[in-house]
Amino acid sequence: MHENEELKKPYNPTEHEDLIYKKWEESGFFNPDNLPGERGESFTIIMPPTNANGNLHAGHGLVMTIEDIMIRFNRMAGKKTLWLPGNDHAGFETQVVYEKELEKMGRSRFDIPPKKLYKEIWDFTQNNRSNINSQVKKMGSSCDWSREKFTLDEDIVKTVYQTFKKLFDDDLIYRGKRIISWCPKHQTSFSDLEIIDEERIDKFYYLKYGPFIIGTTRPETKFGDKYVVMHPNDKRYASYKDGQKIDLEWINGPITATVVKDESIDMEFGTGVMTITPWHDAVDFEIAERHNLDKEQIIDERGRLLPIAGEFAGMKITEAREKMIEKLKLKNLVEKIDDNYKHNVKLCYKCNSLIEPQIKSQWFLKMRPLAEPIIKAIEKKEIKYIPEHYEKISLHWLNNIIDWNISRQITWGIPIPAKICEKCGGGFPDLENKIETCPKCGKKTRTDGDTFDTWFSSGQWPFASLGYPNSNDFKTFYPTQVMETAGEIIFFWVARMLMLGLYITGKLPFNAVYLHGLVLDAKGRKMSKSKNNVINPLDLTSKYGTDALRIAMVIGNTPGTSLALSEDKLKAYKHFANKIWNIARFVLENAPELPKGVFWDRGSLKTPFGSDSFGEENKKYIEEFNALVIDVTGDMENYRFYLAAEKLYHYTWHTFADIIIEESKTNENTKKILMFLFREQLKLLHPFMPFITEKIWSMLPDTKNLLMVEKWPTN
RNA sequence: GCGCGGUUAGCUCAGUUGGUAGAGCGCGUCAUUUACACUGACGAUGCCGGGGGUUCGAGCCCUCCACCGCGCACCA
Numbered sequence: 001m002h003e004n005e006e007l008k009k010p011y012n013p014t015e016h017e018d019l020i021y022k023k024w025e026e027s028g029f030f031n032p033d034n035l036p037g038e039r040g041e042s043f044t045i046i047m048p049p050t051n052a053n054g055n056l057h058a059g060h061g062l063v064m065t066i067e068d069i070m071i072r073f074n075r076m077a078g079k080k081t082l083w084l085p086g087n088d089h090a091g092f093e094t095q096v097v098y099e100k101e102l103e104k105m106g107r108s109r110f111d112i113p114p115k116k117l118y119k120e121i122w123d124f125t126q127n128n129r130s131n132i133n134s135q136v137k138k139m140g141s142s143c144d145w146s147r148e149k150f151t152l153d154e155d156i157v158k159t160v161y162q163t164f165k166k167l168f169d170d171d172l173i174y175r176g177k178r179i180i181s182w183c184p185k186h187q188t189s190f191s192d193l194e195i196i197d198e199e200r201i202d203k204f205y206y207l208k209y210g211p212f213i214i215g216t217t218r219p220e221t222k223f224g225d226k227y228v229v230m231h232p233n234d235k236r237y238a239s240y241k242d243g244q245k246i247d248l249e250w251i252n253g254p255i256t257a258t259v260v261k262d263e264s265i266d267m268e269f270g271t272g273v274m275t276i277t278p279w280h281d282a283v284d285f286e287i288a289e290r291h292n293l294d295k296e297q298i299i300d301e302r303g304r305l306l307p308i309a310g311e312f313a314g315m316k317i318t319e320a321r322e323k324m325i326e327k328l329k330l331k332n333l334v335e336k337i338d339d340n341y342k343h344n345v346k347l348c349y350k351c352n353s354l355i356e357p358q359i360k361s362q363w364f365l366k367m368r369p370l371a372e373p374i375i376k377a378i379e380k381k382e383i384k385y386i387p388e389h390y391e392k393i394s395l396h397w398l399n400n401i402i403d404w405n406i407s408r409q410i411t412w413g414i415p416i417p418a419k420i421c422e423k424c425g426g427g428f429p430d431l432e433n434k435i436e437t438c439p440k441c442g443k444k445t446r447t448d449g450d451t452f453d454t455w456f457s458s459g460q461w462p463f464a465s466l467g468y469p470n471s472n473d474f475k476t477f478y479p480t481q482v483m484e485t486a487g488e489i490i491f492f493w494v495a496r497m498l499m500l501g502l503y504i505t506g507k508l509p510f511n512a513v514y515l516h517g518l519v520l521d522a523k524g525r526k527m528s529k530s531k532n533n534v535i536n537p538l539d540l541t542s543k544y545g546t547d548a549l550r551i552a553m554v555i556g557n558t559p560g561t562s563l564a565l566s567e568d569k570l571k572a573y574k575h576f577a578n579k580i581w582n583i584a585r586f587v588l589e590n591a592p593e594l595p596k597g598v599f600w601d602r603g604s605l606k607t608p609f610g611s612d613s614f615g616e617e618n619k620k621y622i623e624e625f626n627a628l629v630i631d632v633t634g635d636m637e638n639y640r641f642y643l644a645a646e647k648l649y650h651y652t653w654h655t656f657a658d659i660i661i662e663e664s665k666t667n668e669n670t671k672k673i674l675m676f677l678f679r680e681q682l683k684l685l686h687p688f689m690p691f692i693t694e695k696i697w698s699m700l701p702d703t704k705n706l707l708m709v710e711k712w713p714t715n
Numbered sequence: 716g717c718g719c720g721g722u723u724a725g726c727u728c729a730g731u732u733g734g735u736a737g738a739g740c741g742c743g744u745c746a747u748u749u750a751c752a753c754u755g756a757c758g759a760u761g762c763c764g765g766g767g768g769u770u771c772g773a774g775c776c777c778u779c780c781a782c783c784g785c786g787c788a789c790c791a
Contacts, residue, residue: 010753215791266790274791393719556728564727568740578753586750640731
């Protein structure tokens with residue numbers, strides 16, 4: 001009879017979890033180099049680097065759970081298993097977080113010298129890193145801390161620089177003076193992905209512009225408008241010739257306008273005539289480019305009108321709008337105002353400020369040539385998307401991809417290693433910091449003060465973090481097997497990793513993409529500080545145990561679908577953990593030990609006893625268990641963790657406990673298989689509930705090894 | 716406008732290849748010298764969004780429609 005005092009009380013997770021994690025860490029088995037046995041095939045997951053700017057949130061909890069399940073399963077299945085953790089400097093995101101800290105102290109980033117600001121944010125992220133990492137450990141994550149990377153590590157930055165240079169040399173990166181999306185609050189440009197659309201109802205103004213009526217939602221940009229554009233086939237305006245000059249009275253006095261004919265004009269819309277503001281509108285910019293027209297800046301970087309606006313100069317655009325309409329009314333230049341115009345506006349995804357397009361010199365990455373091979377790879381099914389419909393979503397985006405602005409006007413990030421000619425504006429990568437004069441025009445150059453879009457570096461993470469190009473790790477673990485991350489960042493991150501990974505290494509960085517949904521609150525609402533419904537995963541682990549949180553996040557949560565996380569659900573799985581605990585007590589107190597050297601026959605999935613020695617009724621139980629093992633293994637291999645977990649839950653509770661244990665109370669023969677079935681069950685449950693299974697494993701007789709490196713039943 | 720999801724028990728959601736609907740919570744009844752009250756046993760609750768079709772058979776496949784959510788593109 002096996003006595004164990006610990007088992008006499010209910011399972012108390014907090015009593016065991018830290019100790020068990022310590023045991024795992026000390027074993028060295030998180031590091032694939034230390035794993036026991038012959039392991040030919042490798043299995044690698046690169047952890048999405050956590051932003052080093054705050055705490056673990058519920059979404060991280062899900063990442064850590066799903067990835068750890070895959071990792072533990074494959075480790076037990078005998079693979080050389082690596083899970084590489086990391087932190088992301090998260091350029092703009094972190095800068096925004098830090099700016100809020102500054103605001104609380106009554107400071108502003110615009111008053112701090114860049115070098116000092118950089119140092120402050122550096123210290124801030126380093127503190128957060130250790131904090132985040134300890135939280136990752138709380139989730140039971142069996143990642144290899146000896147290989148932990150940071151996106152600002154010297155070798156990572158070096159890799160990013162070399163990629164930049166190679167892209168430039170291959171004519172895939174260019175410096176262009178083009179229209180970009182500019183946030184007047186954050187004072188930086190963005191790529192198209194950082195912009196959100198919002199439908200709004202605004203006024204639509206019909207203004208008299210010489211002989212024409214033009215329509216606009218943004219009269220405050222119209223000060224400098226001197227081109228009036230119409231469709232070449234528009235019969236109403238056939239008498240006006242392309243290039244014709246027209247003198248007319250405008251906002252601040254008489255001007256000379258030029259007629260431009262362009263086929264992009266929609267004859268059905270408004271009056272079929274518009275004026276253009278190339279500096280502050282993407283469509284207008286394109287028209288101006290096509291016809292080689294002048295472009296003039298009207299609004300400054302902070303969203304205020306420039307001297308061209310005359311008496312309105314210095315005003316914020318919203319303020320100027322009403323005032324200039326008043327003036328136009330007095331000048332009798334307002335035809336009519338439609339109060340009910342529905343249209344979309346572009347907003348900064350972070351602060352919801354109205355995006356103010358500006359023309360700026362920036363570095364752009366040509367995306368078409370990078371996207372083409374990925375489109376082909378997806379069509380050839382070389383990338384498995386889980387769930388499948390992300391394949392279509394990806395293809396749609398890749399087929400319509402536009403060039404990527406990778407310059408950001410922020411301090412926190414990887415500085416762009418380039419020189420800019422002060423005369424001709426040309427830009428040149430300069431990794432060794434040697435260029436002083438422009439290779440094109442010979443004039444003086446200055447250092448580019450911008451930093452990379454953070455996704456430019458994280459897009460290289462799979463190969464960069466493995467030490468591309470010469471390390472053993474890169475050779476052993478690249479390409480990785482699966483990228484598991486949030487569906488939300490499929491374009492931001494996943495698509496770009498595919499493109500940059502294939503471009504640089506010649507191989508896709510991963511063969512499968514597993515995308516999880518959002519973690520919502522119990523009522524299915526998105527978590528946000530303003531709604532005060534943010535769930536801290538660590539509060540839940542301390543209350544219900546990490547195992548309960550993990551399995552609650554998995555069961556009923558299909559990939560790609562959002563998960564409503566309720567405490568009731570956690571309570572249920574805390575009960576399940578306790579159930580396992582009590583099963584352990586019963587088995588240890590009642591089941592005879594297995595004869596020495598008796599193991600699962602891995603080849604045939606039969607016990608070496610032969611079912612005869614268990615009797616007919618036990619044969620049924622063994623076969624039932626065999627079927628479960630095969631079923632669950634299939635689910636694990638095909639990323640159906642939600643099904644595997646649910647099947648195990650039901651087997652343990654409603655077959656093993658309710659039927660087999662109950663029968664064993666009256667049937668001595670059934671008692672003989674309890675230990676055997678329980679031991680194998682613990683292995684199956686371990687990826688989902690690593691702490692309690694490891695703890696119980698250590699109490700079983702004849703279990704010297706850690707459960708985390710035991711062999712999976714089919715292996 | 717184009718595209719992608721979703722609609723299943725009161726709530727949150729599963730249902731992998733078509734074979735008479737499942738889980739958790741909640742609800743009801745019973746059980747306390749029981750491995751387990753952080754419990755167990757038993758139970759109730761569904762025109763599987765609507766119409767049409769394929770099939771011996773449809774929650775699942777096809778088609779149309781409605782509603783909800785999301786993405787992309789946008790015309791001033």
